[in-house]
Amino acid sequence: MIIILFILFVILAFLSLMLIKNRAVRVISTLVSFVLVALSIVLIVANAHDHYGMDVKAKTAKTQIYSAQDQNTYGVLAYQPVGTSGREKAFVYKAKADAKKTTVAKPDLKTSTQIQNVDGNQAFQVTTTKEYVYKNDFYKFLFGWAGNNHDVKSKVVTYQVPATWIALSAQDGAKLKAVLSAKVSDPDFISWMKQNKETAATDPDQAARDAVSYYKNILANS
Structure with missing residues (x-):
């Protein structure tokens, strides 16, 4: 609506300047119209830049x-x-x-x-x-x-x-994968994996926590 008002005020300023013959009335009407045009511009800019009228x-x-x-x-x-x-x-x-x-x-x-x-x-x-x-x-x-x-x-x-x-970054994921690949034949790792699977059968959450802790430790020390 403010755009329509801006256009109407511009038209009003033009008509006041061109059609009103009485000098005093013409000056006052033109000044008022230009003030309204300027106010419309200020409001448009304030809304667009500073979100005036908004919370x-x-x-x-x-x-x-x-x-x-x-x-x-x-x-x-x-x-x-x-x-x-x-x-x-x-x-x-x-x-x-x-x-x-x-x-x-x-x-x-x-x-x-x-x-x-x-x-x-x-x-x-x-x-x-x-x-x-x-x-x-x-x-x-x-x-x-x-x-x-x-x-x-x-x-x-x-x-x-x-x-x-x-939570793993792509870099840490690649590092963890490389470390675990090297541990495939490690007896301790094989034993831990077996134990973790057995725990998962009865207590999945505990197995998950153990795995996460184990892998975070690997990343911290590799």
Whole structure:
């Protein structure tokens, strides 16, 4: 609506300047019209740049995620650092337990990611989104044509990982695979694997925690 008002004020300024013969009335009408034009421009810029007429509201969504490698007794959340700083990561997991393909979640410029340790044996993706929304119907009517209602200000995606899961970077995953390949014929490793499988038959969660702890120790000391 503000765009329509802006156009109407420009037309009004033109008509005032060109058609009103009385000098005093013409000057006043033209000045008022130009003030309204300037005010419209200020409001348009304020809405586009500073989200004038809008509030920031947060909403949180929590969904369960599933292991990127379902052949293991433990869960795997894989990730790959993105960008030169390496602070943000692209995460790999399955969105459904029976999914045939993995999901690759890539962050954008407004998204930050983090990993959080939680209790239990299930992993979750918790997304907290801050959005710009109009304060009331008046502002929505005035600026709604800009299409910026529910624009995202920022987003934080937290991956909640229990002790039965391991979060692995692509680099650590390759390192772990190489170390385990070298241990295939190691009697101690064979014995541990056998014991872990026996534990998994009666207590899967404990077997998963043991495996995760074992593999984290390997990575820390290799």
